[in-house]
Amino acid sequence: MDLSIEQVESVFSIRAVSVLGLFWLQAHFPAEEWDDLLGGRAVFSQPCMAALLSDACGAGLEVESPACVRL
Secondary structure, eight states: OOOOEEEETEEEEEEOHHHHHHHHHHHSSSSHHHHHHHHHOBBBBBHHHHHHHHHHHHTTOOOOOOOOOOO
């Protein structure tokens, strides 16, 4: 597992679980955002998280994410 996604109400947070996940986050966000990101204080909308997940999976990372059921 490299990244873990958590849903809180209608927003999502992302957490690095491995060194590879940490490097991936650092490659995708500016240094001034790392503290909030690594501290779990950064949240993302569903469309933004979907784009991040697509990129992470395309890069070969293993991602643990909540199941979403659309009605």
